[in-house]
Every structure is written in structure tokens, then in C-alpha cells.
Amino acid sequence: MSTSVYEQRRENLKRLLTEKEIPALLISHAANRYYLSGFELHDAQCNESSGWLVVTADGGDSLFTDSRYEDAAKQVWNEKDLFIYSANKFQLVAETLRSKGISTLGIEPKALHLFDYDKLNSQFSLLSTDNVVEELRVIKDADEIRRMDASIALNHELFDHIGNFLEPGQTEEQIAWEVEKYFREHGAEELAFSTIVGVGPNAALPHAIPGRTMVRDNDLVLIDTGCRLAEYNSDQTRTFWVGDTPSDRFKETMDLVRAAQQAAIDIIKPGLTFLSAYEAAYAVFENAGVARMFTHGLGHGIGLETHEPPSLSKAAKGILKPGMVVTVEPGLYDPQWGGIRWEYQVLVTEDGCRVM
Amino acid sequence: MSTSVYEQRRENLKRLLTEKEIPALLISHAANRYYLSGFELHDAQCNESSGWLVVTADGGDSLFTDSRYEDAAKQVWNEKDLFIYSANKFQLVAETLRSKGISTLGIEPKALHLFDYDKLNSQFSLLSTDNVVEELRVIKDADEIRRMDASIALNHELFDHIGNFLEPGQTEEQIAWEVEKYFREHGAEELAFSTIVGVGPNAALPHAIPGRTMVRDNDLVLIDTGCRLAEYNSDQTRTFWVGDTPSDRFKETMDLVRAAQQAAIDIIKPGLTFLSAYEAAYAVFENAGVARMFTHGLGHGIGLETHEPPSLSKAAKGILKPGMVVTVEPGLYDPQWGGIRWEYQVLVTEDGCRVM
Numbered sequence: 001m002s003t004s005v006y007e008q009r010r011e012n013l014k015r016l017l018t019e020k021e022i023p024a025l026l027i028s029h030a031a032n033r034y035y036l037s038g039f040e041l042h043d044a045q046c047n048e049s050s051g052w053l054v055v056t057a058d059g060g061d062s063l064f065t066d067s068r069y070e071d072a073a074k075q076v077w078n079e080k081d082l083f084i085y086s087a088n089k090f091q092l093v094a095e096t097l098r099s100k101g102i103s104t105l106g107i108e109p110k111a112l113h114l115f116d117y118d119k120l121n122s123q124f125s126l127l128s129t130d131n132v133v134e135e136l137r138v139i140k141d142a143d144e145i146r147r148m149d150a151s152i153a154l155n156h157e158l159f160d161h162i163g164n165f166l167e168p169g170q171t172e173e174q175i176a177w178e179v180e181k182y183f184r185e186h187g188a189e190e191l192a193f194s195t196i197v198g199v200g201p202n203a204a205l206p207h208a209i210p211g212r213t214m215v216r217d218n219d220l221v222l223i224d225t226g227c228r229l230a231e232y233n234s235d236q237t238r239t240f241w242v243g244d245t246p247s248d249r250f251k252e253t254m255d256l257v258r259a260a261q262q263a264a265i266d267i268i269k270p271g272l273t274f275l276s277a278y279e280a281a282y283a284v285f286e287n288a289g290v291a292r293m294f295t296h297g298l299g300h301g302i303g304l305e306t307h308e309p310p311s312l313s314k315a316a317k318g319i320l321k322p323g324m325v326v327t328v329e330p331g332l333y334d335p336q337w338g339g340i341r342w343e344y345q346v347l348v349t350e351d352g353c354r355v356m
Numbered sequence: 357m358s359t360s361v362y363e364q365r366r367e368n369l370k371r372l373l374t375e376k377e378i379p380a381l382l383i384s385h386a387a388n389r390y391y392l393s394g395f396e397l398h399d400a401q402c403n404e405s406s407g408w409l410v411v412t413a414d415g416g417d418s419l420f421t422d423s424r425y426e427d428a429a430k431q432v433w434n435e436k437d438l439f440i441y442s443a444n445k446f447q448l449v450a451e452t453l454r455s456k457g458i459s460t461l462g463i464e465p466k467a468l469h470l471f472d473y474d475k476l477n478s479q480f481s482l483l484s485t486d487n488v489v490e491e492l493r494v495i496k497d498a499d500e501i502r503r504m505d506a507s508i509a510l511n512h513e514l515f516d517h518i519g520n521f522l523e524p525g526q527t528e529e530q531i532a533w534e535v536e537k538y539f540r541e542h543g544a545e546e547l548a549f550s551t552i553v554g555v556g557p558n559a560a561l562p563h564a565i566p567g568r569t570m571v572r573d574n575d576l577v578l579i580d581t582g583c584r585l586a587e588y589n590s591d592q593t594r595t596f597w598v599g600d601t602p603s604d605r606f607k608e609t610m611d612l613v614r615a616a617q618q619a620a621i622d623i624i625k626p627g628l629t630f631l632s633a634y635e636a637a638y639a640v641f642e643n644a645g646v647a648r649m650f651t652h653g654l655g656h657g658i659g660l661e662t663h664e665p666p667s668l669s670k671a672a673k674g675i676l677k678p679g680m681v682v683t684v685e686p687g688l689y690d691p692q693w694g695g696i697r698w699e700y701q702v703l704v705t706e707d708g709c710r711v712m
Contacts, residue, residue, distance in 0.1 A: 068563040109471035114463070114484070117470045128470070177540065184533065207424040 029111035139323035172210035192226035192233035218243035237343035274316035385467035528566035548582035548589035574599035593699035630672035
């Protein structure tokens with residue numbers, strides 16, 4: 001990717017920092033760091049320790065990392081603003097920033113451990129900030145949309161493959177591993193999250209960990225999965241019928257779920273409240289007398305993280321804007337029977353939305 | 357695993373808390389939480405948010421998590437001491453602990469975000485602690501050694517498989533994926549860390565990310581990999597020669613590396629300083645005039661985390677004790693040529709050590 005994408009995002013951040021009177025921001029949240037620098041997201045969902053980025057409101061920016069990541073950093077970052085620490089991390093950060101006249105430093109309290117805070121606090125006047133970079137990330141730029149389209153395209157391919165693959169005798173675990181292998185062998189860096197596979201009643205569990213339950217003839221199988229490709233996540237759910245003829249209950253429930261999904265997609269456009277999107281799907285279920293079986297929100301933002309703002313749910317406040325990418329994933333669940341969920345990701349456009 | 361293993365560990369922790377005058381400890385580090393409760397390590401290396409455990413010095417213990425993990429928690433934890441939060445996390449923690457008379461709470465500063473600290477700080481008198489649970493974890497108990505033996509056995513099997521698998525024309529990426537597939541298809545939960553595969557000169561890179569470099573006939577291939585099985589990590593390195601007859605340089609370098617490794621293993625026993633173990637390997641290289649090509653420490657502790665205390669290196673302070681498990685992984689590197697590393701894990705026994 002061209003460096004200028006990251007420069008552009010840092011320019012946007014600098015404007016926001018100026019507005020908020022934050023002279024410099026230490027970015028310790030890995031997805032935020034990657035968004036602003038292109039530096040090292042791989043495995044970063046598991047690892048906050050591979051580096052810190054400091055962006056100033058009106059001066060140069062600095063990237064700090066250790067020698068393991070030096071080569072990767074040099075590929076995306078100017079060497080003169082790159083600082084490699086070993087045991088001297090806090091001293092190097094303090095000296096570097098002080099030499100640039102920085103004495104007040106914004107921090108990300110949800111992504112900074114107390115240990116690091118204490119060390120920095122003895123050197124700087126620290127300002128807690130609230131989702132500054134996340135505020136930018138909620139609107140996807142053209143580079144991000146390109147990558148998300150690629151990630152989602154592979155997710156669609158995966159479900160074509162899995163639709164042909166499923167047969168009686170397979171366990172949930174085996175199906176989950178087939179999903180992961182397919183993603184990995186077709187270009188994904190890794191799963192976006194642990195795949196959910198629920199056979200029959202297990203499909204009604206909110207957090208179904210794939211187990212030894214076996215698919216039998218005439219079973220339903222719910223699969224909720226996604227991949228990370230070019231660093232961006234996809235997240236899709238399908239519910240399959242394994243057998244010749246779906247049961248009436250399966251068909252009726254599926255029709256309702258798809259109708260609820262379509263009702264939301266039909267009205268999603270800039271200016272719509274998050275709550276209204278949720279309510280559009282809810283109304284379909286309410287009219288059919290099954291609303292109590294819809295036990296979660298309608299969707300969530302997605303991008304560098306699988307779950308990011310906004311949330312399309314009962315308690316959500318705010319309105320949709322062009323460039324937001326959200327999941328639309330209504331479902332109906334009965335612990336005695338099973339569940340059906342169908343999930344797309346949609347991009348809010350200037351005058352509506354596009355199912356990705 | 358039997359619950360009593362976890363109870364026993366909590367008893368040990370309670371003694372340590374009493375000694376250190378910490379009335380209660382909030383455990384937010386996922387590996388520590390799992391060690392003391394059996395609750396939910398899977399994916400926890402990426403996720404600190406699935407729950408908090410509070411262990412008191414002389415009273416009951418409490419586990420806090422959200423509804424996604426309720427079922428998993430009930431499998432290992434008494435329901436009356438299990439607390440499920442949604443948006444009310446901090447309120448629930450505060451009320452529960454206050455009702456038990458807890459007003460002073462130890463915390464783990466390297467595993468607690470500032471955001472959480474601030475919320476807790478308004479309710480409790482907080483005490484920063486330093487590796488209290490890690491102090492216990494450094495000595496592995498019988499249950500842990502059983503699991504580590506299983507994890508390491510699979511790692512040995514993997515290298516038997518890979519020795520037969522390697523051939524000219526394969527890329528580093530392809531080899532890394534074969535490693536991961538083998539582990540996953542033979543019972544491992546996941547990789548212990550991102551597999552390192554270095555062909556030829558790439559073997560000399562400290563953090564070789566598997567790329568498109570292809571193995572040719574008469575190439576060396578360094579593979580450093582491990583798996584997580586029954587939640588415990590293995591970590592092993594082998595360096596292979598692909599071709600009929602290894603070069604003289606390969607053979608000579610390999611002999612030195614194996615001799616250095618053996619020199620350390622020969623003297624590892626309780627009471628030996630970490631430094632002396634390192635120096636035993638170093639001396640072999642020094643006598644051969646190649647010590648400058650040995651650019652890292654000799655080894656590290658391993659268990660629920662791939663890298664944990666102790667460290668066997670130049671700067672390390674402390675002595676080996678029965679029950680410690682450490683890697684012994686000398687290597688020699690030349691960026692123009694390549695590198696050879698060979699890594700075992702050893703368990704310190706009452707009178708020496710056992711290569712696992």
C-alpha cells in the first residue's frame with residue numbers, strides 16, 4: 001500500500017488533535033497504530049508490545065519498536081523517525097519526545113497498561129483520551145473499502161465451498177477446521193475470530209464453540225466465520241440445511257430472518273439512526289410474533305477489528321454516515337430446536353447502502 | 357483436569373498473599389487466571405477481557421465474566437462464586453467484593469489497562485503487585501509436566517514429519533503452513549507462536565517471517581516452532597539440510613551447536629545459576645573462536661506462555677530449581693551464509709535435568 005494513505009490519515013488525526021487541544025498522542029492500540037502507520041498489525045491483536053506510535057498535532061511523528069520489528073518498520077517508516085529500544089524503552093521515549101519539546105502526552109487508557117502509565121507519568125503530563133483514532137476509523141476510506149471487499153469476497157467463496165462440503169457424519173470441529181484451512185489456503189492471514197459452528201440445538205448458543213457434535217441427515221448447521229485478509233476482517237453467517245428437503249420450520253424461520261435482514265438493508269442510508277436500523281428488523285419479527293427469539297443486536301462496525309463502533313442495537317445512539325461498514329445479522333433462536341442467522345456486511349453509501 | 361489442581365494452586369497463592377500482606381488479588385492476566393481456575397485460556401493470549409478472578413488471602417474467591425463465557429465458567433467454577441456482568445462490570449465487582457469486606461485490592465500492573473485501573477481506583481485502595489502468580493508458575497506441578505510432555509511429544513512428531521516433507525521447490529510460507537496444519541490436525545489448539553522458517557541466509561535473521569524464498573537443492577532450512585496442546589506450549593528448533601550431503605560448513609557448525617547445547621544440559625541441575633548455564637554453552641563457542649556468532653540468550657522458561665521466567669542469559673540473575681522448564685537453544689549465525697539453531701526443552705529434576 002502507498003505510504004501516502006497513512007500520511008493522509010495522520011494529517012486527519014493532527015487536525016483532530018488540534019481541535020481537541022492534545023499536543024501529541026501516544027498510540028498503543030495496535031489497530032490504531034497500523035491504521036496510522038502501516039506498521040505491523042500481523043499478530044497484533046495478540047500483542048500490544050510491538051511498538052508505540054507518537055503523532056503530534058503540529059510536528060513530526062515517531063515510531064518506537066524493538067529490534068525484532070526493525071526491518072518491518074523500515075519498510076513503512078522513515079528511518080530518522082524510527083527509534084529502536086531494548087531495555088531502555090521508557091528512557092528512549094522520554095528523551096526523544098522531550099527533544100521535540102513534548103511535555104504533555106495524550107494516551108489511550110483502554111490500550112495502555114498501568115505499568116506503562118506509571119513509567120510515562122514520571123516523565124510527562126498525561127491526558128486520558130477517548131477513542132480519538134477510533135473516531136476516524138469508523139469512516140472507511142477507499143483503500144480500506146478495497147481491502148474489505150477482498151476479505152468479504154473470500155468469505156463468500158468460503159460459503160460456496162462449505163455448502164458443497166457439508167454432509168452427515170462431520171463434526172462441528174471438523175467443519176470449523178475445513179473453514180480455517182480454506183481461508184488460509186486462499187490468501188487469508190488468519191481467522192477474524194474463532195469460527196462458530198452449531199449443529200441443531202447448538203445453533204441457538206450465543207457463543208457455540210465447535211465440538212464433537214455430529215451432523216446427521218436433516219440437521220441445520222449455523223456457521224458464523226470470517227477472515228483477516230490484507231489486514232481487514234470479514235464476518236458472515238449462513239445457516240445450512242443438510243439433507244434433501246428443509247423442514248417447514250426451517251423454511252419459515254429462514255424466510256423471516258431474511259425478511260428482517262432485507263427490511264434493515266432497505267432503509268440503511270446516511271442519517272438513519274442506529275436504533276432505527278435495529279427496529280426495522282425487529283418489527284418484522286414482532287409482526288410474526290417471534291421477537292422474543294431475537295436475542296441480540298442487529299449488527300456492529302467492522303474493519304481492522306472484527307467488532308468496532310458503531311453498534312446497531314436497542315441501546316445504540318448515533319446516525320449512519322457514508323463510509324461506515326456494518327454487519328446486518330438478525331437471527332431467531334430456540335434452545336430446544338436450533339437457530340437461524342444470516343449475516344451480510346454493508347457499506348453505507350451517499351444515498352443508501354451496498355451489500356458487500 | 358480435576359478441580360483440585362486449581363484449588364491447590366489457589367491455596368499456594370493464599371499463603372503467598374498472606375506473606376506479602378495482600379488481602380486480595382485481582383488477576384487480570386489470562387494465563388494467571390487460567391492457572392488458578394482452569395477458566396478459559398483458549399484465545400486468551402489475545403483477550404484479556406473474558407474475565408477477572410479475585411483470590412483472597414483468607415476467604416472465598418470470585419470469578420467475574422460475561423454471558424458469552426458463562427457455560428465455560430460453570431464447568432470449572434462454583435456457581436455461587438460466579439458473577440456474570442454485562443454493562444455493569446465495575447459495579448458488580450465493587451458490590452461483590454465490598455460485601456466480602458474487601459477494601460484493599462492487589463492488582464497486576466502489566467495486565468491491567470489504565471481505564472480499568474481508574475474505575476477500580478474509585479472503589480478500592482489498590483496495591484500494585486509484582487509477578488505474584490508468576491512466582492508460583494515458574495515451578496511446574498505434576499499436572500503441568502504431564503501436559504507439557506504431551507505438547508512436546510507432538511512437537512517431536514512434527515519434526516519427524518517435516519524432515520520427510522522438506523524438498524527443493526517449497527517456499528518458506530508453504531513449509532510454515534505444513535507445520536501449522538500438522539499441529540492442528542494432530543490435536544494442538546494452535547501454534548505457540550508464529551513459526552519461523554528461514555532458508556539459507558534467512559536462517560540468520562532473528563525474527564524470520566516465512567516468505568516466498570524457495571528451498572533449492574543443498575540449502576539449509578531453520579525451523580523454530582511449537583504448539584499449544586492442553587493449553588501448554590512447546591518450542592523447538594531444528595535446522596535441516598535439504599540435499600544429499602551436507603556441506604562441511606553445515607556439519608562443523610551443527611557439531612558446535614549441538615556440543616554447546618549438550619554442555620549446558622550436562623550441568624543443568626538445581627542450584628546452578630541461570631548465568632552459568634548460558635556460560636557453559638558460550639564457552640564451547642568461545643573455544644572454537646565463533647562466540648561472536650552466538651547473538652542471543654541460551655533459553656527461557658515456558659509453560660502457559662511461550663516466554664516466561666526464568667531467562668538463561670548474560671544478564672540473568674537467579675538459580676535453577678526442581679520443576680522449572682526451560683529451553684536450551686544455542687545457535688550460530690552468519691548473515692552471508694545462514695544459521696543453525698537446535699532447541700530442546702528441559703525439566704529441572706531433583707538431581708539434574710530431563711530433556712523433554
